[in-house]
Amino acid sequence: MSTSNKHHYLPEFYLKGFVNEAGQFSIFDYKKNSIKKGEYFPSTHFFEKGRNLLNLKGEKTDFIEQIYSIKDERYSKLLKLIQSSDSAPNLDSIQLLTLQDFVSNLFWRIPKNDTLYEEQFKENPLISKAYKIVDAETKEELHDQITEKIKTSKEFKKGLRVTASDFLHMAHNTDDLHNWRIGYSTSSLHLCSDNPLILKNEIAKDIFKTEFIFPLTKNHLLFRSFNNLKIKVLPAEYSLMIDLIIFKQGELFCASSRKDYLTTMSTIACNYDIARLKNKVFNYLDKSTSG
Numbered sequence: 001m002s003t004s005n006k007h008h009y010l011p012e013f014y015l016k017g018f019v020n021e022a023g024q025f026s027i028f029d030y031k032k033n034s035i036k037k038g039e040y041f042p043s044t045h046f047f048e049k050g051r052n053l054l055n056l057k058g059e060k061t062d063f064i065e066q067i068y069s070i071k072d073e074r075y076s077k078l079l080k081l082i083q084s085s086d087s088a089p090n091l092d093s094i095q096l097l098t099l100q101d102f103v104s105n106l107f108w109r110i111p112k113n114d115t116l117y118e119e120q121f122k123e124n125p126l127i128s129k130a131y132k133i134v135d136a137e138t139k140e141e142l143h144d145q146i147t148e149k150i151k152t153s154k155e156f157k158k159g160l161r162v163t164a165s166d167f168l169h170m171a172h173n174t175d176d177l178h179n180w181r182i183g184y185s186t187s188s189l190h191l192c193s194d195n196p197l198i199l200k201n202e203i204a205k206d207i208f209k210t211e212f213i214f215p216l217t218k219n220h221l222l223f224r225s226f227n228n229l230k231i232k233v234l235p236a237e238y239s240l241m242i243d244l245i246i247f248k249q250g251e252l253f254c255a256s257s258r259k260d261y262l263t264t265m266s267t268i269a270c271n272y273d274i275a276r277l278k279n280k281v282f283n284y285l286d287k288s289t290s291g
Helices: 012-018 063-083 093-109 111-123 145-151 154-171 174-179 236-249 259-271 274-286
Strands: 006-008 026-029 047-049 054-056 059-061 180-184 212-215 220-224 253-256
Touching: 012 063, 012 253, 026 259, 054 154, 063 093, 063 154, 093 111, 093 154, 093 174, 093 180, 093 220, 111 154, 174 180, 212 236, 236 259, 236 274, 253 259
Parallel strands: none
Antiparallel strands: 006 047, 026 253, 054 059, 180 220, 212 220
């Protein structure tokens, strides 16, 4: 069986929520500081070659990518439902739990959080103590030079990353489902950068420890608050602020269904301070809760 090498940190099924009628989007390349010529299918961007490959005993394996694929099959069904909705869908509790799992998975998957994962692998007991190496016959946990070498190896650490969201989601109190709300607007054309999660608390070590805004599609936004939000549609000025934040957070690529809108964002973004934008948006949301 061949080993895959093209590994998306933003999965293709998610990126399809930001395409135009032709199934393509325009791309801003941060390294070149310009919009690329033409339009592109989701398969062409937001990936890193060999990102999820492991070298085990001299052989390369993509089992990390295989696990992501299994997870993505479940997530994609929910995202397809949201993408096909011309309103804010009312999700049931199972769907909301799946949505939480997807967002957490994406949080730990993006390049922006590579360093954070390295830190949490060492410091967070939910990750660092969530595994053990046992004897195949006795089932007793092993603590010796070999097992300690395995636990501290680069490959073991990299391989465990795909499960980080599972450990943290299981530890999360899921009685706040009502604080996860989807908004919808036909007038919105939300962007998607390689760092699409807007966190209220920038130093949060876990997606469940902070309020955030996350574009699910070009028309749908996910709001996570600590109080019950009253709103489902943002005023145009705040919608624009969110897109500016998403654009300014990007480091690799930013996608939009419309090149002219992406051009506008790339032109005016330098005139805005991201901290001030975030303060304005989250202050507005704080005033729009029933709690």
